[in-house]
Amino acid sequence: MASWQEYLAQNRERFIEELLEFLRIPSISSLPEHADDVQEAAEWVAERMLQAGIEGVRILPTEGHPVVYGDWLHAPGKPTILIYGHFDTQPVDPLELWTHPPFEPVIQNGRVYARGASDDKGNMLIPILAVEALLQTEGKLPVNVKFFFEGQEEIGSPHLPPFVAANRELLACDMVVSSDGGQWSEDQPALSVAFRGLCALQIDVVGARRDLHSGSYGGAVQNPIHALVRILDSMRSPDGKILVDGFYDDVVFTEEDRRLIAQVPFDEAEFKAELGVTELFGEPGYSTLERIWARPTLEVNGIWGGFQGEGVKTVLPNQAHAKITCRLVANQQPARIRELIAAHIKQHTPPGVKVNVHPFASAADPYRMPVDHPGNQAARAVHLQLYGKEPYYVRSGGTIPVCSLFLQHLGAYTVNFAFGLKDEQAHAPNEFFRLSSFDRGQQAYCLLLHQLATVDSAD
């Protein structure tokens, strides 16, 4: 019987053809007219899983697009791994910037061009193929595996939280491995160990019962814009520290965090050139990567009040508004941070105005996993073998709510194990995926599942 390595090599052309077939389904989750295509993609995935030898395959409804589940659970005493990915895609506009039609994949120079190639169809197909190779060559898997693929990631997975909460038993696992994401570069692996969370609120400042003439009243009545400006300015020191009482209290930032982030190369000059700024700005005492990856923020996303037209209007407006979001890091809690900000606003409201603080439901817990989590140790071993290099321990300043979701409902951390690269135009025209990554990913997953067999199971 061939080895899984030989199986992957022998079936390479077929796997690529299957990827192209998968990519031809325009499963854009944000557009209602593509809902049937998302369903078709689910069915394609389910069919492909069955063909790979995965058992218990089913398409499960949510309040929105469906999820696809399947498992192989014949490794008693071994850990159970939940493999996550998504089969929906971003929209394609602006279409005129695409060199080829986005759902008619073409291969050029070892790259397959299509919407969803890198994010996430190419990446999510990999573990299915790896499992097939193991089952076909070894007759079994080294660990128990569950697959959980969703069709609404690109619209923020709105119906996933209740689904996961309601299916705790079905999805129970020792860890999640996510096939959505990427590596640092073609020759440098990375492990993602933290994402920032989010909370959001709006401030509404109201003064007099109507707009006033600035001649007849100006100087004697509080101006809501001035009041708002005062409140907002009080939240941040001139040098960039957030001054909301207690804001940093729950933040975890260790010397080890600093050491790991410092190992990641960062070109500040290039970063400034990309943004078109001559100077960066942020919390004193932290590097740029630390500020984006490991420190919380309080940003005004929008502000408005009074006259915004051409020229001059001598109005003393009676309202002013601002929207704020905070990016949060572990162990800050969105609700707690909103409360602290509301208390700060109350304390700093100038005389003569009323201020209302409206919290938005949009919120996400920050995510932070132990760097030496057994899943990360296994992934590191695979990376060392495939790349010959230690992985960087990286983070994202953005929010990946699914990781917090799994941690909250399944008690399981998510190991990020995917092979997209930064230049692959995810969410943009001419998205592509490297066939070299497709190949390497399949090997990596075979190796990973073997590595994970050494991890203690919770059972």
Add this chain to the structure above:
Amino acid sequence: MASWQEYLAQNRERFIEELLEFLRIPSISSLPEHADDVQEAAEWVAERMLQAGIEGVRILPTEGHPVVYGDWLHAPGKPTILIYGHFDTQPVDPLELWTHPPFEPVIQNGRVYARGASDDKGNMLIPILAVEALLQTEGKLPVNVKFFFEGQEEIGSPHLPPFVAANRELLACDMVVSSDGGQWSEDQPALSVAFRGLCALQIDVVGARRDLHSGSYGGAVQNPIHALVRILDSMRSPDGKILVDGFYDDVVFTEEDRRLIAQVPFDEAEFKAELGVTELFGEPGYSTLERIWARPTLEVNGIWGGFQGEGVKTVLPNQAHAKITCRLVANQQPARIRELIAAHIKQHTPPGVKVNVHPFASAADPYRMPVDHPGNQAARAVHLQLYGKEPYYVRSGGTIPVCSLFLQHLGAYTVNFAFGLKDEQAHAPNEFFRLSSFDRGQQAYCLLLHQLATVDSAD
């Protein structure tokens, strides 16, 4: 021969009929479709002046609506008085709130209701009638009189500055008397001695070359809204003092100013109730009337940047904007104040953004006349005689550019001598003018011209 008092009494009915005729002309200066009506009003005024015995009557073109000029210059050695008023009106909308059609005047309970009744047709007709009474009964006027009536006051007199500058000789005078304005109340006279000036500018703050994702960049790049908020907040102390260096340097505010303003009754509780605020706010150390009448302001009239829609957008915007106007008091100069603010902005610009300051052409010098100006002394004597009371020395927080214009080009101060009252709905539906004010105004102008005969002429 009858006295002027008898003449006014005997012709009262005719004068009222003439006022109604004048009010029937819908001379709305802001609406192009009423341009002919403004012209008709000018012709009506010219005709009425001729009928009154005024000489040299002519309608003079400007770049916009015309002006009407006339004079009577047969009082050698006596001062020359330029009487000012305007024959254009505000628009009438919302029309549905009018009890009667706005250009079909009706008399009810001693009030004539019509658009322009108080502002300014009723008031500007008064000096014409007074001059007729004097000429008809005394055969001459006690002083030299010039009339200067305009048709574009309600749109800010955009074409008056070049006209006045080009007609310095025609309009030369010892003082101006304005028939546009009012008294404190039916039984309390007032003399207006100061109006605030104006300057205006816009601040544009630009950060990165595009809007940024607050997750991927937030914390590491200056947020233009935060930068703008910092700049604006730096301009005013928490307790309301403007912190722009040199802002108050040229302000004239004397103990005499304070004493005169303190004599004017002001009900703070009523003021707060009108505005719907529980607390007033302004420059420390000054009363509310002082703040509005005699102190300069710096107000943000509008602010905008980033996301203003419903809900949440995690954007780090790349621009933010604000509009500022300052109300100025003597002897502040609009251009100088704009420069000081621009310097302050430059000095307080946080790192990581570029700030552009755009000055607007809209500007007006503040106006302040000596309380004991000979014209005020004469007006005071008339008020004492008619009301039996000393006038209040009042001001306006708004801008009346024509007073500064006359001072600049003719070197003449403007005595405000008009009989509107605050409740007469100027600029609003159901504007009216009291016939009692119409009568009293005619007497007052006859008395004033006699009083002014005792003032030294510049000739």
